[in-house]
Amino acid sequence: MAALLRSARLLKFSPSGVLQVTGTKRSGPLISRFYGGAPGGRRTGVCFRQISPASGNVSSGVWPAALGSVRSYAVATEQNDEPSIAVRSKQAQMFDWALDKLDSSVRRTGRVTKTLLLRIFHDTCRTGYPSGNQALLLLRSCGTLLPEVHMEERTELAHHMWQKLQELGAQYDVSHYNALLKVYLQNEFKFSPTDFLAKMEAANVQPNRVTYQRLITAFCQNGNIEGASTILGFMKSKDLPITEAVFNSLVMGHARAGDMDSAHNILSVMRGAGIEPGPDTYMSLLTSYAEKGDMDSLKKTLEAAENADCSLMDRDLMRIIFTLAKAGHQQHIPEIVERLRHERTYVADAMNMCLSLITQGLEDTALSLLKTFPKMQSNSVSDSPQMGSFFLRHCIDMDTAVEKITSYCKDLEESNLHTAPLVFCLFCALGAKKTEVSLKLMQKMKEQDLPIRPHYFFPLLVPHVKDNNVNGVVDLVKSMQQLGVAPDVDTLSNYILPVFSDLEKARQTLKDAGISLESEGFMFSEVRLLAVKNLAELYALLLNPSVQSLDPHVFLGSLIVGFRKSTDVETMVKITDLLYKNERFYNESDPEAVPYFLYNLIESMSAREVQEQEDKLRTYFNQLHTQNIMISRNIFKGIRNLLESYHVPELIKDVIALVGRDERVPASEIVGNNRVLILETKLAELKAENKPIGPVFKKTIQALCFEENLQRALELKQQHDEEMTASCYATLIQLCCRHNNVEEALNLKREMSRKDSLALDTNKYIALVKVLSMNGRVDDAVEVLMEMREKDVVIDDRHVTMLFHVLNEAKGGAPTIQQLQDTIFTLGLTKPSANLCGPLITAYLDSKDLSGALEAAIECYKRYKCLPRIHDILVGLVDKGDTELLQKAMDFVNQKRGEMIMLYKLFFAFLQTGRYREARKIIETPGLRAMPGRLQWYAEKCIFANEMEALEQMVDATAKLFECDRDEMYSYVLRLCKKRNDWRKAEAMWTKMQEENVIPRERTLLLLADILKSNGKEVPFEVPKTWYRHVEAAQQVEPNTAATPANYDSEYQERVLALCTKGKAKVAYAMLTENLKKGMTLSPMGYDHLIRALLAEGSVEKALAVKYIAEAHLPAFRLSDVAASLFIITQSRKGQAKDALEKFKSMLQADQVPMKLSITRLVQALGKQGDVASIDEVQSLIRGFGISFNLSTMMFTNNKALAHIHNGDLESAVEMLEEIYTSAGSRHPSMAYVFRKVLEDGNDKALDRLSAMADRLANHFACYTPATDLFLQLLDKDKVEDAKLMLARCNVLAEQKEKFVLYMSQKSKSPGQVGRIKALQSLVPDFTEKESLYRYLIKCHALDKDLPAAKALYEQMQAEGVHVDELTLKRLAVLYSNAGEQAPFPEPPESFKFYADKLKQSLSKSQTASEE
């Protein structure tokens, strides 16, 4: 440190440095003296280039030690200062996230946006205790990565971050100082290098080679060669290598000092020192000439660079352009632009350059660069070129003058770079809420005769409406008027009137501001307002003949709200009558406006509302009848259905009176529900009247299919064969397939083809193929496949999976599968894949025909270039010892995939069959190298299948394998040890690693420590400290941080603790209150435990009391995270959501981390109370806290939806959910929770609404999650009929098999669920294979202890020839023996786990079959 102190001081006090340098001219030879000792110049130079952005801790031997000491210093201080270590967990996750985010931004676009950077910075700050890595990441991003930000602002940002992060406890080492220097250089920030060194010195941080290099650059940027030489002196005295980078800086330094000769001379000095000038050297020279505008020398240098084989990239040329522009030599730019070669990354680089230029106010140059962009291939009309968008957007962001912008717009439009530049500018300005620019742009648009519309003002009005800013709104309305835009009704009622307390005031203020109120919009708004508030006044207004004709649609919505609230039936009738009869309101194009209004009125009311207002509605309807207001039959049916669903059928007869006499309502329509019956009655009616029955017939068939009534559907078809349409056939065919009725399905299909050449949809075709091939009707199946080809049926990934199952389940063994598979591929229905070829090989393997399997695999390769299940084939061959065939297989693989792959395949086959000696020989083949991917594949396979021996053998055998990552290999074994909880093996591995001199990674050590610890063994090494260790520790330590009081009695404390652990919290509480009188107290931990124990019993009040006592005794007392979380949970559970919310907030303030469960409970409690705003608050607080709790955002969304539903605001709930599912990139999270709650609450109205939403999402957006969720929830609530209807409406649901299987496996974990699984199976018969279905059913029976049912199922399985696996047998056997009966088969001897694993293994095999 002393040396450093001295060096900095010297620099400070003698600016000329230790070496007297007189005159810059002489610095050339002088410098060369320094480099005399530069070790291996060229090499280090290259090395530096490669590692340039990182700190230079790689190059010289001196540095690791020095760095090491810095690091250990940093670590030491960190350890002294760890009050809130829990935060580190979040921080570690945060870091990865931020890194990813920044990294991907840089990789994609070569830049970072300021918004993103600031967001990450603020998140880091809020989390607190930023790590060194985070600080480095943030600092590094404040330079050229932000082309959209001014240089000064970037430096300011870096300083702000530096200071803030330091305050928050970030430890800075030399890498941070170097990063800051780099930022300074990139931002051309003027600073004093001496002060900088002094600062480092004060912070006790030792500068390194990179620091000196950058300081030299800093001096050179200012043309200060003397300063640079001084630093060089230091480097020399410290034996630091002088690299190319230093020379490059010196070139710039001399140039900036005005001495171009010396600058140029540096190149020969470099050569003299054994370093060839590189591209960066030439760039230094080139930019220097560019600054001076010396084009001749510039061009000469370009040639020289080319001759020296230093090719310059487009990026470099752009830097020259940038320099020319900045120095005001625009006239030379075209010459350089011509030299651009348009490399692969051209557009991204040029975009960044444009942005930088605009930021610098050099928009003209940016525009000329923009014009060099390759023209987009616009092949369709709509994809019009919008290349200039980013340019315009940044101009708007940088507040470029509107006049300039409009001229660019004209230019861009003319040069075909943008079709609507002005409009786009307005869009950006509005988005950035720049009112002045927006208004000016609109003025320009008006001048160009572009339309200005009222909604253009919405974005500008939004903030004023939010702030209730009357002046802001009035000003904008004035601007609208000036631009000749009359506010329409939407603008008025949503964005203008809401800021006024009442209509009169609004009228007055606007009038005073000179705004015309003549627009019809104002009148509309008034009508709307009155409709909601005062029906009588509204009626008076409507009666006023001065009111011009008015489209009632404008206010019918508000009228519904008014009608629902009003009790004034008389006025309601009067208004309805007026709308119905008065020609001013009657709209000819929509004669049903009033009847439809009645429907909407009822529809908008909830069941409860209708029930409560039954009398009012009855009077209303009756009086409408006396006024001769009539509705159509359709409207009647709609209202009837609503009333039925609201359970108010009594009102139906009052509504029926409104139906005109000429539209007699048949009795069946009044009946309502039973769909099939109604339809069949209607069918008979129509037939009797000799009317066309087509549509009704179709509906009847569909209804019957929904009810799975195949027989009746077929009967009906027989009766009305002539009415069968393609869609009827399709529905029926699918039903037949579901019922495995192959004959009928085929007949129908043939009949359909005779009548009509229409195609079925893909699902139905494949279902047909499946049912045919399952029944051995291969030829027919092939025929259907061919038809699919002919009809050009579209096949997507889902269908490919379906085809895989078709092949897997085809009856008739390999030849059948072969035929189907070949047909599928030769027809080109889908691309051949190893996966689809798998079933064929499986068939051969199952029949032990290895030669067949091999032949088939080879054939697959020849024809389709994929090798299905080759590993399994080889294993079979090795096992059987068929060397001849094995040789053939290996020759083939060798020939097709190369020797390396062949050897690996053989290696794995030997390992798999236990032939370890042979395996070892293979892997020791000279020249073989590690293929990490292959090794990992086999290791994972072993871990999954619990094959320790094979895995260990693999690790042993690969010890000498070239480039084999030994730590990785051992970690595989340790992972399996952990899975088996085998600490002995783990410990042996540890020893082995030492033997082998393997240096384990942290992760490996942690894994090992974990296994040992969980078995109560001592850990023989120091466990690396990582955040998640700290979390555990912190939870125990934290309560102790408050000082223990004087009169604290450890015996008393122990008794309290003992009572707490025994669950006798109340007794402990009594003891506490008793001892309190004696002045005895507990330690903070004692209080904390007691509070936790009380909360665990649900005694919030007592817990609170203890908290107060503790706080009274120990001022520093703070609840531990766990206790505070328990508070939240308990209060939430008791419905005290407000209190819980307060607690939660105070926790966050105190930097405590609430438990995940507590947040969930809190949000649920808020949802239950309909408190949407608070849920939003919690969500934003958590986001602000910067921790990922792994809470799904759906938890918030679902509870918000429930809150809306609780408030009766279905609209918002649906809107919000819909947005989640329709937004691009949505991963379609589950909303099952919402459905469950709504079902539990019996809120039918909400359910209808949500169900309609689910239908819509499924049908329009191909998003099946909500529908599937609802379907399963309905099943779960035993509403099988509803579920069936749901399936009928949306039959794609039947394809959601994975979810169904998941549902089944979850259900089978708790008793009493057999019915649900069976119901699922009855609705979606083919959702899983029989074998797995039966396995789960047996599991359920076992859980239910229902031996008779299990017996019956077992018999059924045998009768159906379904394979009974050992796990199922084991379950059955235990069930038998528990019931005291003898099982009719021997009980499998091993444990449940053994068979479960075995089963998993065999299942995984069928999956991994596709791996090869």
Added chain:
Amino acid sequence: MAAPTKKVFEIFVTRVPWTVANREIREYFGQFGTVKRCKLLFDKDTGFHKGFCWIGFATEEGLNNALKKEPHLLEGAKLQVQRNRTSFVDHRSHRDNDDD
């Protein structure tokens, strides 16, 4: 499940350019048949609409005409038009601003 029996002829339109609002959309689709309703949602925070809307025609003819036309070009943007297969009931808001 109270499905309304009234026939509805609706389309669902996406990629609606920001420059157009209800009036323009109605005008455009008016060429195919009488537009009974048009629902375009505005984002209350940004003041821009969300880029999709629902349109209900008075007649099946209007609906079919609209579906037949390809491409739908409005102010230089290509609208994506598809049939709205489920009932309108759920989109219909009882606030007038969505349904003028």
